[in-house]
Amino acid sequence: MSQCLNPNCLHLNPQSTQICEQCGAKLLLVDRYRAIKILGKGGFGRTFLAIDEFKPSKPRCVIKQFLPDVKGEKSLKKAAELFEREAMRLDELGKHEQIPELFAYFSQEERQYLIQEFIDGDDLAKELAQKGVFSEQQIQELLKDLLTVLKFVHVNNVIHRDIKPENIIRRKRDGKLVLVDFGAAKDTEAADLSVTGTIIGSAAYIAPEQAVGKPKFASDLYSLGATCLHLLTNIEPTELFDVAEGEWIWREYLRDNEIRYELSRVLDKLVEGATKRRFQSVEEVLHALDHQAPLPGIRQVASASSHRAYHQASIAKTQPTPLSVHKLDLKIFQFNFVTIALDQSIVVAKKPKLQTRHFRGKAKYITLKLSQDITMDLVGIPGGQFLMGSPENEPERGNDESPQHSVNIRPFLLGKYLVTQAQWQAVMKKNPARFIHPNRPVEKVSWYDCLEFCQKLSNLIGREFRLPTESEWEYACRGKTNTPFHFGTTITTDLANYNGEYSYEIEIQGKYRHETTEVGSFSSNSFGLYDMHGNLAEWCFDSWHPSYDNASIDGSAWTSNQEKDNRILRGGSWLHLPGCCRSSHRLSAAPNIKSDAFGFRIAASV
Structure with a gap:
């Protein structure tokens, strides 16, 4: 015709x-x-x-x-x-x-x-309709394939401005992705990008700055990220953003195509609304993908399919006996801890200054012998009552930290430090960590891996060891305080290892180390526990719940023991924003997720 x-x-x-x-x-x-x-x-x-x-x-x-x-x-x-x-x-x-x-x-x-x-093939919108949602591998391949094209476009001083599934065609002859429809593209050499221009692009995919006529190269990255979220969920990006909360909720719409923690963080940074916190160039995204680099600052991470059943993580065993307080060889150690507070005498508009107060503390502990040269210390945590969660006026709090509720905690033992690589090696005979050093905490361990470690340690020592419950962890972290951090109302990189490019509540310049630090490098809390804020986010035993409604009040774990339940992590890590390191802040991840931001410390009942 x-x-x-x-x-x-x-x-x-x-x-x-x-x-x-x-x-x-x-x-x-x-x-x-x-x-x-x-x-x-x-x-x-x-x-x-x-x-x-x-x-x-x-x-x-x-x-x-x-x-x-x-x-x-x-x-x-x-x-x-x-x-x-x-x-x-x-x-x-x-x-x-x-x-x-x-x-x-x-x-x-x-x-x-x-x-x-003519490009012979189907666009990704048609592919989505015919074959269903994309897998993690497909999204990873899409990003790497299309980012090289986008790099060429940007090098030639062009912003595409209309990246979406309909404008990406998978070529039949070789499976390559082809970027089409440059009708909305903008030549950056021919225009002043600081001047508001014509608002062009598909509403569901355009970045906030593009929506007001000020596109940047990073605007294309936003659209690419939004495209990935659509392909992962089969839901338009406008429906994946909670306007009331001001956050993306795309993870809630994943259906049997869960993705790894690291890749989910890349996607989050692609669709970051603030351009300064978004990837600035294609090279940054490619570097993050190539190095599997996790990125700062989200509340909850993507879940992943379990590769083994829940009961397999517990490994068939004879039940070890709980530690008896009468049989413990308890010793006493002394330590220093600090508190910080804003110096109220400093003139307003001057650089903020903190007052630091030093204290001496003492606590009981036991030492476990793991091998000829490797030991592990557990600190005795006294029982007590505390308010779990955060008050409504605490900066950067989340709804999952409510309602505040009183919890009674029985005495227990908790690791003085995060489990180190040397301790993991002594028990597990291998070292999965990225940041290799015997005295740094072990990372890239899943919740299942932590259970396996606890079981092997229990068999080795002849007593039962476990992960702490979420309420035990928060109680131990606070050390009888009710401030956002156990040392006060703010945090500094002199006291903890986190992403120091950002600050909490007051503008204090800090250091971003980009890696873990040796355990015990910073001051402890008043219970004698180290690195409760930052360094690595710590696995707890509990299942994830979006609020504390119907939470246990006796310090026990709140879990349904369902295989795919996300699990709790506490304390933030070397890569997280300071607000993520608060005593009450909660993260969650699927139990088989492994990340160089995740570690743990062991606990035992007495």
């Missing part, structure tokens, strides 16, 4: 026809390109599948006809300008093998046309 290109006709004619039977319009463009059928219609025109009759093989191509859906002379002029620029951009960008090549650009019968390469 031969498709008429007259917008008021569009009659389908016999294949060899030269003139439209219905309106008399010419069917061949520049006596060469014949439209076969309509492919689609956008804001600036129609696209047609066509053939090139100049070549013996009559290869297929795409005709794009300028037909703007705008009113007013000014808008029409702007649309025509954009159409011409698209042709110019394609002429340059089409040199990349994953961007359609421009074959021709011309006017006929007072209408503008461009002819470009």
Whole structure:
């Protein structure tokens, strides 16, 4: 068939026809390109599948006809300008093998046309509809494939401005992803990006700054991230953002395609609303993907499918006996701890200064012998009552920290430090850590791995060891305080290892170490426990619950023991923002997740 290109006709004619039977319009463009059928219609025109009759093989191509859906002379002029620029951009960008090549650009019968390469394949919106949601591997491959294309686009000073599933085609012949439709693209060399321009792009995918007419290269990264979230959930990005809470809730819509913690953090940083906290360049994203680098600052991480059943993590065993307080060889150690407070005598508008107070404390502890040279200390935590959760006026608190409720804690033992790599090696005979050093905490261990360690340690010592419950952990962290941190109302990188590029409540310049530190490098709390804030987020035994409604009040674990239950982590890590290190802050992850931000310390009942 031969498709008429007259917008008021569009009659389908016999294949060899030269003139439209219905309106008399010419069917061949520049006596060469014949439209076969309509492919689609956008804001600036129609696209047609066509053939090139100049070549013996009559290869297929795409005709794009300028037909703007705008009113007013000014808008029409702007649309025509954009159409011409698209042709110019394609002429340059089409040199990349994953961007359609421009074959021709011309006017006929007072209408503008461009002819470009036909990409044989389905766009990702169609692929999503036909095959269902994407897997973690597909998203990883999509990012790496498309980011190289986007890098080429940005190097040529172009912002695409309309990245979405419909504009990404998977080419049949090699499976490569091709980025199409540069009709909305912006040439950064020809424009001052600080000046508000035309607002262009698909509403569900555009970044906040683009929505007000100020696109940046990072705007394309936002759109790419939003595209990934759509492909993971089959739900438009606008439905994946909770406006009331101001946060993305895409994890709640994953269905049997859960993804790893590290990749989920990359996606979160891609769709960060604040441009300064978003990836700034393609190179940054590629580096994060290549190094599996986790990134700062979200409340809850993506879950992942369990690779082994819950009962397998517990390993068949004879039940060890609990530690009896009468049989414990308790010793006493002394330690220093500090508190900090804002110096109220400092003049307003001057750089804030903190007053530091030093104290001496003492606590009871026991030492476990793991091997000839390796030992582990557990500190005796006295029983007591405390308010679990955060008050409503605590900065950066989350709804999952409510309601505050009174909990009674029985005495127990808790690791003086996070489990170190040397201790893990002594029990497990291997070291999975990324930041190798015997006295640094072991990381890249899942919740299941921690249970296995506790079981092997129990068999080795002949007593029962376990993960602390969430309420035990918070009680031990607070050390009888009710401030956001056990040393006071704020946190500094002199007292803990976290992402010091950010501050909590007051502007204090800090250090971002980008890695773990040796255990005991900072001051302890008043119970004699080290690194309760930062260094590594610590696994607890409890299942994840979105609030404390119906939570236990006796210090026991709150868990349903379901295989796929997310588990709790506390304390924040070297990569987290300072607010994530608060005593009451809660993270959650699937029990098989491994991250260089996750570790643990052991507990025992007495």
